[in-house]
Amino acid sequence: MVYRLGLLLCLLLTACSAPRQTTGQANVFELAGVLAGETVLHDIVHLVADVRVPVGARLVIEPGSTILVHSTDSTKIDPEFLSSKVELLVEGELVVGAAGAEPVHVLPYVTVGSEDAGETGWAGIELIAGGVGRFNNVRLSGAETALLVSGASAVLDQVVVTDNRYGVILQNGGRFSGTDVLIDRGETGILCWGEGSLDIRRGNIVGHDEEGVVLGPGCQTVLQEVEIRGNDLGLVGSAMETGRIRFVDNRVDHLQRVEVGP
Amino acid sequence: MRLLLLLLLLAPVTAWAETVYRGEQTLWQDTVWEGEILIDGILTVAPEVRLEIRPGSVIRFTRNDTNGDGIGEHELFVQGELLALGTAEAPIRFTAAGDGFPGFWGAINMMASENDNRLEHCLVEFAYRGFHAHFGRGKVRDSVFRHNRRAFQFQESTVSIERCRIVDNFNGIQFRDSTVRMVESTVRGGNWGVRCVYSDIELVNNLIEGNLANGVSLRDSDLVARGNTITRNRRGLYLQRSRGEIDGNWLQGNAEHGTFFEESDINLVGNRIAGNGRAGIRWIESGGTIVGNDLSDNGEYAVINDGSDEMSIGRNWWGKSSRVAGLVRDQSDRADVGPVRWDAPLPQEPDLPQPPIPKKDRE
Numbered sequence: 014m015v016y017r018l019g020l021l022l023c024l025l026l027t028a029c030s031a032p033r034q035t036t037g038q039a040n041v042f043e044l045a046g047v048l049a050g051e052t053v054l055h056d057i058v059h060l061v062a063d064v065r066v067p068v069g070a071r072l073v074i075e076p077g078s079t080i081l082v083h084s085t086d087s088t089k090i091d092p093e094f095l096s097s098k099v100e101l102l103v104e105g106e107l108v109v110g111a112a113g114a115e116p117v118h119v120l121p122y123v124t125v126g127s128e129d130a131g132e133t134g135w136a137g138i139e140l141i142a143g144g145v146g147r148f149n150n151v152r153l154s155g156a157e158t159a160l161l162v163s164g165a166s167a168v169l170d171q172v173v174v175t176d177n178r179y180g181v182i183l184q185n186g187g188r189f190s191g192t193d194v195l196i197d198r199g200e201t202g203i204l205c206w207g208e209g210s211l212d213i214r215r216g217n218i219v220g221h222d223e224e225g226v227v228l229g230p231g232c233q234t235v236l237q238e239v240e241i242r243g244n245d246l247g248l249v250g251s252a253m254e255t256g257r258i259r260f261v262d263n264r265v266d267h268l269q270r271v272e273v274g275p
Numbered sequence: 276m277r278l279l280l281l282l283l284l285l286a287p288v289t290a291w292a293e294t295v296y297r298g299e300q301t302l303w304q305d306t307v308w309e310g311e312i313l314i315d316g317i318l319t320v321a322p323e324v325r326l327e328i329r330p331g332s333v334i335r336f337t338r339n340d341t342n343g344d345g346i347g348e349h350e351l352f353v354q355g356e357l358l359a360l361g362t363a364e365a366p367i368r369f370t371a372a373g374d375g376f377p378g379f380w381g382a383i384n385m386m387a388s389e390n391d392n393r394l395e396h397c398l399v400e401f402a403y404r405g406f407h408a409h410f411g412r413g414k415v416r417d418s419v420f421r422h423n424r425r426a427f428q429f430q431e432s433t434v435s436i437e438r439c440r441i442v443d444n445f446n447g448i449q450f451r452d453s454t455v456r457m458v459e460s461t462v463r464g465g466n467w468g469v470r471c472v473y474s475d476i477e478l479v480n481n482l483i484e485g486n487l488a489n490g491v492s493l494r495d496s497d498l499v500a501r502g503n504t505i506t507r508n509r510r511g512l513y514l515q516r517s518r519g520e521i522d523g524n525w526l527q528g529n530a531e532h533g534t535f536f537e538e539s540d541i542n543l544v545g546n547r548i549a550g551n552g553r554a555g556i557r558w559i560e561s562g563g564t565i566v567g568n569d570l571s572d573n574g575e576y577a578v579i580n581d582g583s584d585e586m587s588i589g590r591n592w593w594g595k596s597s598r599v600a601g602l603v604r605d606q607s608d609r610a611d612v613g614p615v616r617w618d619a620p621l622p623q624e625p626d627l628p629q630p631p632i633p634k635k636d637r638e
Contacts, residue, residue, distance in 0.1 A: 047344040067345045095466055095488065163466075163487055184487055184509070184530075206530050206552075207487070224575075229530055229552060249575065268575065 048072055048105075059083060059122065063100050068143070070105040076114030076150065081122035084134025096136035098157055103144040103165070110149040112170065121155040133157070137177070140165035140187070148172050162187030162209070169194055174202075180218075183209030183232065191216060201225075202244065205232035213239050224249050225263065241266070302355075308332050313372060317350055317381075324355035330396070331365035335372035336380030346403045346424070350381030353388055361396030363417070368398045375401030377445055378424040385411035385432075394418050399426075405444070408432040415439055426465075429453055436460055440635060447486065450474060457481055459633045462490075468508060471496055478503050480631050490529065493517045500524055502630035505533075511551065514539040519563075521546060525630055526555075533573065536561040543568060547627045554579045554604075558586050566590055569627055570602070577602035580615045588617040592624050 040056035047065045055075035060082040066072045074080060082099055094102040101107075110117040121133045137156035140146045144165040152173045153159040159177040160167060163184050169191040174180045180196040183189050184207040191212070196202040197219035205211045206229025214237045218225040221244040228234055228250025240259045241247040247263030260266035294308065298316040302324055309329040315337040320326045328334070336349045351357075351369075361367035371379040382404035385392050388411045397418040399405040405420045406413065408429035416437045420426035426441045427434070427448040434450070436457040441447050443464040448457075451472045461482045462468045468486035469478070472494040480502040483490040490508035491500070498519040505511045511529035512521070519541040526533040526548045533551035534543070541563040548555040548568055555573040556565070560582035570577040571594030580586040586605070593599050600607070605615040 047342075049343050065344075204531075223553075227552070246575065 054078065057081065060099060060101065061085070063094060063102065065094060066101075066103045066105040066107060066144070068104045072103070072105075072107050074107075074109045074117055076111045076117060078110075078117050080117070080119040082120070082135040082155075083122045095139055095141075095161075096157065098134045098136035100136035100139055102139045102141065103146060104142045105144060107138070107140070107144070107146040109147070110151045112149050114150055116150045116152055119151065119153045119156075137161060137179075139163070140167055153177065158182050160189075162189055166190075173197075175199075179204060180221075181205075183207075183211055185209075189213075195219070197221075201227065203227065205229060205234070207231060209233070211235070213237070215239070217242065219243050221245065226250070302326060308334070311335070313337070314349055314351060314380075315372075317348070317352055319352040320355040320357065322354045322387075325390075326353065326355065326357050328357075328359040328361075328367050330361045330367065332361075333368045333370065335370055336402075337372045338379055346378045347380040350384055352384045352386065353392060354386055356388060356390040357383070357385065357392040357394070359394045359397050363396055366396040366398050366418075367394075369400070369402070369405075370398070371401040375422065377401060377422050378403045382407040384408070385413060388412065399423065404428045406434075408434065420444060425449060438633065440633070441465075446470070459631075461633050461636050462486065463636075467492065480633070482506075482633050482636050484508065489513045493519075504630050504632060505529070510535055511548075513537075514541065519543075523627070523630060525627075527551060532557045532579075536563075539563075541565075545625070545627060549573065558582060560584055561586075564589060567621070567625055568592070569625055570594070571624075573602075576604045578604070578615055578617075580605040580612055583611070583613050585613045586615045588615060590618045590621050592621045 042054050043059045043061050044064055045062035047067060048070045051071045053073040055078050058078060058080045060080055062085055085099060094100055121135045133155045135156045137158040139161040141163045146167040148169045150171045154176045156177045158179040159174045160181045164186050166188040171193050174196040175198050177199045180199055180202045181189060183205040186208045188210040192214050194213055194216040200222050201224045202218040202221050203226045208231040210233045212235040216239045218241045224246045225241040225244035226248045237257045240261060242261040244263045246268050247260050247266040249268045293311045295313045296316060296318045301319040301321050303321050305325045307327045309332055312334045339348050341348060359367050379401040382402055383406055385408040392413045395416045399420045400422045402423045404425045405423040406427045409431060411432045414435045419440045421442050423444045425446045426444040430451045430453060433454045437459060439460040441462045445465060446467045447462040447465040447469060449467060449470045451474060453474045455474060455476045458479045463485050466487045468483045468490040470492045474496045477499045483505045484507045486508045489510045490505045492513045494515045496517045498517060500521045501523050503524045505526045506528045508529045510531045511526040511533045513535040515537045517539045521541060522544040524546045526546060527550045530552045532553050533548040533555045535557045537559040539561045543565045545567045548570055550572045552574045554576040555570045557579045566589030569592045571592060577593055593602055599617060599620060603615045606612055
């Protein structure tokens with residue numbers, strides 16, 4: 014109850030721009046609101062409400078950190094930014110992890126046995142309007158959409174995107190460049206349309222209930238050394254050169270589609 | 276003499292060119308604006324006071340962002356009545372005092388304003404919330420909302436939107452606990468097009484296109500949708516725990532699903548639901564009538580039943596293929612969902628003329 018009151022208080026403060034360090038020994042931070050300048054966090058970061066990284070701001074999550082995303086108790090039915098769930102909206106710059114270092118985990122905070130167990134109030138990381146995200150040695154899980162890239166760019170190296178509803182959505186000219194990427198277990202692995210750009214060198218897209226990869230019209234695609242395995246529909250898209258893709262155990266490997274998309 | 280003085284006191288104040296309001300001020304008596312107005316603060320229109328804005332006026336708001344959240348705070352706060360009645364030749368413009376961007380200034384706020392606030396032939400741009408109301412009433416006609424963070428946001432309000440263009444805003448229209456009628460308007464180029472909860476909404480002959488999330492999204496609401504074109508959004512129409520009377524619409528070319536019904540009760544009659552990327556209809560634990568629609572040429576499936584209940588479909592057009600089963604995903608494909616039963620396909624493509632496109636978007 015005490016925690017919930019604290020959470021409510023934080024939500025009432027519309028711009029908790031300074032992250033709060035809550036313990037003296039371990040580095041445990043609570044993060045919510047609109048950030049300014051550069052914010053560097055490490056160890057344990059509790060995302061307790063929406064966070065926006067506006068143009069000109071930079072959020073750095075250092076290697077070895079864990080970001081725990083809380084479902085808010087509010088009836089947030091008007092999306093503050095894009096989702097009614099808790100979201101990390103980036104119009105500035107987001108840097109998560111580093112090469113050759115301990116991985117960063119981003120996942121929902123769910124108390125075992127609580128009413129929330131099994132559900133997720135985590136919308137995901139949303140890179141929009143020129144935002145830039147760099148992810149290195151990162152594991153993203155439990156989100157509605159792990160990574161939305163809309164008119165923005167994301168560069169991933171050694172990243173696992175697992176157990177999200179949607180893995181990656183590219184639209185509105187969003188650019189995604191990934192190396193050694195695993196996207197597995199969800200409804201859909203990658204959705205790309207609206208002049209998006211998808212470039213994956215060495216990747217696995219595995220075990221989705223619907224599509225592994227959906228390529229809409231206007232999506233520029235480079236897929237090299239990519240295995241698409243165990244999805245219902247492996248690849249949905251047209252005019253796609255598939256020679257560098259290995260299809261394994263999809264119900265349907267490659268489905269052409271009509272030309273649609275925003 | 277006393278009578279003359281009294282009349283002068285009661286007469287509306289007319290503000291002429293280059294009127295400036297600085298800091299927090301309140302209009303305590305009826306006021307008429309004409310010409311250039313600069314609001315360099317928060318201007319309140321007191322209860323029972325009318326602010327009338329004459330055609331051709333330009334209202335500019337300065338930038339003030341005290342908490343650094345990127346959202347401007349200078350605004351017009353109406354507790355009385357706002358009449359902003361421009362003309363086609365001389366529209367009224369609400370804009371930024373400087374190089375504008377979405378969120379440069381705050382909002383046209385209408386709070387507990389019981390009279391009908393009216394905006395006609397207005398251009399509202401660069402606001403955080405172009406039209407914002409709580410417990411308010413509004414009629415907005417022939418107006419343009421562009422480059423706002425949110426064009427419309429309101430709750431516990433009754434709002435009529437006619438022949439408006441709501442384009443290139445971060446989000447288009449979002450509201451809760453409200454009654455809305457939108458006619459012959461365009462909502463284009465945002466993230467969310469129209470989004471609401473706990474509301475009654477009637478949509479007639481609108482164009483809702485090119486929004487990056489859902490075109491129209493309702494939760495716990497009632498919808499009447501007739502003659503709308505909902506196209507090139509990520510999803511077209513999404514109803515969750517809602518009721519819908521949906522007829523004569525074109526829902527086509529949306530990237531994911533043309534329609535998505537979850538725990539909803541709908542009558543889906545005579546619509547063109549074609550050429551959508553993933554499926555024409557996605558159905559989860561819903562009920563109602565699906566008849567006389569064109570379900571052809573959707574990317575993966577015409578119909579998906581992802582609920583555990585049986586889904587029953589009347590006579591529809593499925594395209595030239597006679598093999599409907601290949602266009603349906605149901606229990607025959609996945610054991611954990613219900614079956615889809617369908618009546619014999621219509622023998623030929625139904626005549627479903629394209630709904631009228633709002634006049635200014637026909638070109």
